[in-house]
Amino acid sequence: MSLLFSPITIRGIQLKNRIVVSPMCQYSSENGLATDWHLVHLGSRAVGGAGLIITEAAAVSPEGRISPHDLGIWNDSHIPGLKRITQFINQQGSIAGIQLAHAGRKASHHRPWDGGKAITSGEANGWETVAPSSIPFSEVDPAPLTLTKEGIQNVVADFQAATRRAVEAGFQVAEIHAAHGYLLHQFLSPLSNQRTDEYGGSFENRIRLVLDIVECVKAVWPEEYPLFVRISATDWTEGGWTDDDSVALASILKSKGVDVVDCSTGGNVAHARIPVGPGYQVQFAEKVKKEAQIMTGAVGLITDANQAEAILEQGQADLILLAREFLRDPYFPLHAAHDLGEDIAWPLQYERAKPKMHK
Numbered sequence: 001m002s003l004l005f006s007p008i009t010i011r012g013i014q015l016k017n018r019i020v021v022s023p024m025c026q027y028s029s030e031n032g033l034a035t036d037w038h039l040v041h042l043g044s045r046a047v048g049g050a051g052l053i054i055t056e057a058a059a060v061s062p063e064g065r066i067s068p069h070d071l072g073i074w075n076d077s078h079i080p081g082l083k084r085i086t087q088f089i090n091q092q093g094s095i096a097g098i099q100l101a102h103a104g105r106k107a108s109h110h111r112p113w114d115g116g117k118a119i120t121s122g123e124a125n126g127w128e129t130v131a132p133s134s135i136p137f138s139e140v141d142p143a144p145l146t147l148t149k150e151g152i153q154n155v156v157a158d159f160q161a162a163t164r165r166a167v168e169a170g171f172q173v174a175e176i177h178a179a180h181g182y183l184l185h186q187f188l189s190p191l192s193n194q195r196t197d198e199y200g201g202s203f204e205n206r207i208r209l210v211l212d213i214v215e216c217v218k219a220v221w222p223e224e225y226p227l228f229v230r231i232s233a234t235d236w237t238e239g240g241w242t243d244d245d246s247v248a249l250a251s252i253l254k255s256k257g258v259d260v261v262d263c264s265t266g267g268n269v270a271h272a273r274i275p276v277g278p279g280y281q282v283q284f285a286e287k288v289k290k291e292a293q294i295m296t297g298a299v300g301l302i303t304d305a306n307q308a309e310a311i312l313e314q315g316q317a318d319l320i321l322l323a324r325e326f327l328r329d330p331y332f333p334l335h336a337a338h339d340l341g342e343d344i345a346w347p348l349q350y351e352r353a354k355p356k357m358h359k
């Protein structure tokens with residue numbers, strides 16, 4: 001059997017295959033509520049056979065949203081809409097995961113199809129953003145407020161409360177978003193963190209917020225459920241967060257009970273030059289896996305079954321996350337199985353369309 005379609009058990013949860021829907025913002029919520037769009041969008045990928053489906057970044061507080069249209073999990077009113085989605089995903093034999101997020105200085109922006117620009121706090125639907133230091137993401141963005149010690153404690157409490165709601169909503173995997181230049185990445189990287197207290201300066205201080213959050217999330221997250229952390233394994237910028245920092249962080253995360261490090265890159269610096277190409281971030285999943293001895297997810301321009309299978313065969317990662325390919329093809333796993341000669345179950349409703357195997 002191919003590795004891509006071999007089940008994998010992480011803690012008490014078995015994924016039927018190694019194919020994961022990578023988190024993708026849909027900017028289709030009002031007041032953080034999941035809608036029919038989310039049910040159909042995430043549900044289609046469950047019908048399509050993905051082992052694990054991770055929601056888009058779900059904001060742990062209203063000010064942690066990238067845009068006013070982000071999905072949220074800061075209020076109990078968010079639970080029923082999410083529960084409907086996790087139940088549907090489970091009915092298809094897939095596992096539902098949620099990405100818990102705070103956008104920090106990258107919050108309060110228009111959604112991409114409305115231009116994507118910053119919404120200042122004086123404008124309708126805008127708010128004051130927060131960050132480790134008052135450094136804007138780019139020269140066209142407003143400077144964020146520096147988080148106070150109390151503000152930091154509130155963020156940690158927000159992640160914990162969101163985790164409790166995630167359990168109630170039926171999620172069985174949680175992913176803490178510490179990548180792409182959002183709040184936690186802003187703390188990790190010396191390019192955005194110039195604090196002089198215990199949350200800035202040394203590596204140990206810059207990783208403190210992530211570790212505080214991991215600890216508080218673990219305190220309310222069931223022992224049998226996997227916990228992922230998504231990192232940007234490099235800032236691709238001189239003086240920034242490096243791949244060696246990622247290995248060091250991943251080793252500590254492992255000791256704190258994190259199960260999978262999902263290895264993306266970039267997003268914290270507007271001018272970073274990123275050598276984008278097929279599988280361009282796989283090297284980081286491999287390095288973190290080998291050097292920190294922790295399970296990793298590979299993501300970034302993985303678009304093909306054989307490419308995904310080769311990553312697993314070469315021991316570069318344990319899970320394969322796809323984003324844009326899943327937008328092109330919600331049934332990617334069904335097609336990938338055919339490409340790899342695997343005879344997997346199709347939804348009964350679709351069986352009459354299943355191609356014959358020529359083994």
Ligand SMILES: Cc1cc2nc3c(=O)[nH]c(=O)nc-3n(C[C@H](O)[C@H](O)[C@H](O)COP(=O)(O)O)c2cc1C
Nearest residue numbers: 022023024025056057299300301302322323324325
């Ligand atoms: C529409 C869209 C929305 C995204 N939203 C998120 C998100 O909410 N959280 C996140 O960690 N990454 C997000 N990403 C990044 C993807 O998860 C993924 O890391 C990236 O697109 C590279 O994978 P790909 O080449 O398979 O698309 C988004 C990507 C796309 C295309």
